[in-house]
Amino acid sequence: MPVPDKTVKIKIDALTLGELDNDSLQQLKQVDYLKNGNPLKLKLTSISEAGDQAFVLGESPNGNLLKINKINFYNFSGQTFNDQDYRKLTIETSASKTRDAVFLNGEPLGVLHFKKDKDALRQLGLLKTGQLTSAPAIIESNFSVICAQIDPKTVEYPTIWTKEFQAFGTQSVNSQQQEMIESSAKILHHIKERPTFLFSTESNKKLGVMGLAVDNQKADTVNKWLTAQKVECQQVPIEDVIRETKKGLAVFHLVSSSIPPKTLENMTKKFGGIIESNLEYQQRVNSLATRPQFLKPPEQAAQSPKEQSRHSTSPQDVQNVTPSSIKGKPIPMNYPLMMHGDTNPIPVNTCIDAMRGYGRTHTTRAYQPYKQYGFKEGDIALATGIDKQVAFRVGKQYQITPDMIADPVYQQQWADMEKHSPKALPELFTGFGQVWGLHLEPLGDYVEGFIVPFPEPQNRASPNQTVQTQSVTIDDLRNWYNAADKLGKSENYKKRIVEVANQFKAGEQLSAEALTVMNQDTFELERISRLTQIAQRIGMVWGKSNENGTQVLGKIYDLAFNIQQRDLTISQKNGEVIFNLQSGQLQTNKLTPQILQTFEDVNTQIDKILAKSQTQQVDLQR
Structure with a gap:
């Protein structure tokens, strides 16, 4: 039978340049311009030149973009385009093909x-x-799907909350309970497990990357598999994918040109076709249920029923909050408390945990919080950490002047509100053009649309006492060692981590001091990884490639990186190197918070440029 061939080719005179990308094809359909022989007037720019992933972007006189794939499959294989003037091209639609x-x-x-x-x-x-x-x-059919849409108004919560031990009368699993568990295991597995899917929206294509969303409980396994396949990839920080994280997903960016064709074929067979529409991607993520967060530390699971009843949250203590009541963007709080040698007076070590009953009522930013996060005084907003969210009421914002930063009296007031050392304020924010403070009132943990009271605060731990507020595993210690190695720490430093790990395996818990240092090293590596990710993104957008890699010559800093060798150098305009990553060995020099903020600002500019490009309508000149 005849089946329409959806391939649309772009021609230069009588020669074939490549195939029109599906998103671009749909844009032309919307304006009824997808017809055989219709002319195009475009400036061509090569974005990726490697293998079967090579593609060019064509820019119309009105600034709209068309993506043309499979350049190396046709007459212009291996050719690089960097047009300064517009050229004439032609659309070629294919006739129907006969299929069995x-x-x-x-x-x-x-x-x-x-x-x-x-x-x-x-x-x-x-x-x-x-x-x-x-x-x-x-x-x-080789699979079955049931789509169930539940009207939230029809869901009724019990007026009396019954715990498991109250229903079954024992902490052991009886036959009735076991039967219920076994009968529901299969459907619960499918409900809880998150699907894996590939996506390549317009912004991804612009940067030459492909997205991979996976169950966040499989992130480490997926990362190892991608590395074994020699795929260049980077896990997206959770603060950049808040919505996906809530759904239980981890997101990876894969460099498209580094994916072997056979690997890509196997991935699409296993996970399905690549999602190329941003709307379809958003719908796919939104269709997933939010993955629940634990309300109590894991050690409470071993408590007796009496203890559980004493510490659990009663229905009267839970405040239901509709999503529309939460204003603005979540504000990241997954940072360690900066003590600078001072004694930490509270038994927690991160900003997010210090909000949870330990008196942190203030945050400091290098930009106006109201404008950056889209909320105002009196709103309810969210602060986010790795595994938790805190709801807070937004207070007043105010500008912190250089005189205030240098004032010891204000430094102490600031430390009392932030729970950092007073020394952290001048170290972090001296030299910034603008510094803003924001008062906030923590309300409780935010879980599944509910604001839940914080767990009861603990007394401060001494340096030799164990800290129970952060659950530590041997994997955390392995990650600490790997972080120290990547940060270029000395052999003696890493040897001490091994000693701590051996003590931990022998049954000893981490001291507050060890936990603080571990969090600081992990946070430092996250900052370095973030800087590396932004630098590579800048290179993909503004970089110029040569035989040594990619270079970006900026107004303040110069960048040079080689993805294949995993090398990255950032230097001042005077040639002073401030960041040098060569073959996995890292050296930093005067890498200040101001420099990190500068790169974050450039990253925001890239987001705005891509957002503007996505919202443009196709308006091609004949």
């Missing part, structure tokens, strides 16, 4: 794709060119 198909009750059921299926039917005498051959068959 299966009919049911005289209507097309589907097209046969696989050669082995066609060969098997031919051997049975059922597949004959140009003829319909009847045959009895049993048709079965």
Whole structure:
């Protein structure tokens, strides 16, 4: 039967340049311009030149963009485009192709794709060119899907909350309970497990990357597999994918040109086709249920029923909050408390935990909080950490002047509100053009639309006491060692981490001092990783490639990086190197918070540029 061929080719004179990307194809359809022979007037720019992932962007006189794929499959293979003037191109749509198909009750059921299926039917005498051959068959789907939409108004919560031990009368699993668990295990597995899917929206394509969303409980396994496949990848920081994180997803950016064709083929077979529409991607993420957060530290799971009842939250203590009541963007608080040798008076070590009953009522930023996060005084907003969210009421914002930063009296007032050392204020913010303070009132943990009271605060731990507010595993200690190694710490430093890990395996818990240092090293590596990610993104957008890699010559800093060798150098305009990553060995020099903020500002500029590009409508000149 004839089947329309959806391939649309772009021609330069009589020669084929490549195939029009699906998103660009849809844009032309919307303006009824996708017709065979229609002319285009574009400036061509090569974005990726490697293998079967090579593509160019065509810019119209009105600044709209079309993506043209598979450049290396046709007449201009290996050629680089960097047009300064517009050139004339032509659209070529393909005629329908004849395909082998299966009919049911005289209507097309589907097209046969696989050669082995066609060969098997031919051997049975059922597949004959140009003829319909009847045959009895049993048709079965290879999967089943049930889509259930629940009206929230119909969900009723019990007036009396019953705990598991109250329902079954024992802490052990009885036969009735076991039967309920076994009967629901299969569907619970599918409900809890998050799907894996590939996506490549317009902004991803502009940067030459492909997105991969996976269950965040499989992130480490996926990262190892991608590394084994020699795919250049970077896990996106959770503060950049808050919505995906709430859904239980981890997001990776894969450098498209580094994905071997066979690997990409296997991935699409296993995970399905690549999502290329931003709307479809948003719908896919939003369709997933929010993954619940734990309300109590893991050690409470071992408490007796009496203890659980004493510490658990009663229904009267839970405040239901509709999503529309939460204003603005979440504000990141996953940073360690900066003590600078001072004794930490509270038994927690991060900003987010210091908000949870330990008196942190203030945050400091290098920009206006109201403008940056989209909230105002009196609103309820969210602060985010790795595994928790805190709801807070927004207070007044005010500008912190250089005189205030240098004033010891204000430094102490600031430290009392922030729970950092007073020394942290001048170290972090001296020299910034603007510094803003924001008062806030923590309300409780935010879980599944509810504001839940914080756990009861603990007394301060001495340096040799264990800290129970952060659950530590041997994997955390391995990650600490890896972070120290990547940060270029000395062998003696890493040897001390090994000693701490051995003591931990022998049954000893981490001291407050060790936990503080571990968090600081982990946070420092996150800052370095963030800087590296932004630098590579800058290179993809503004960089110029040569035989040594990619270079960006900026007004303040110069960048040079080589993705294949994983090298990155950032230097001042006077040649002074402030960041040097060569073959996995890192050296930093005067890498101040101001420099990190400068790169964050440039990253925001890139977001604005891409957002503007996405909202433009196709308006091509003939």
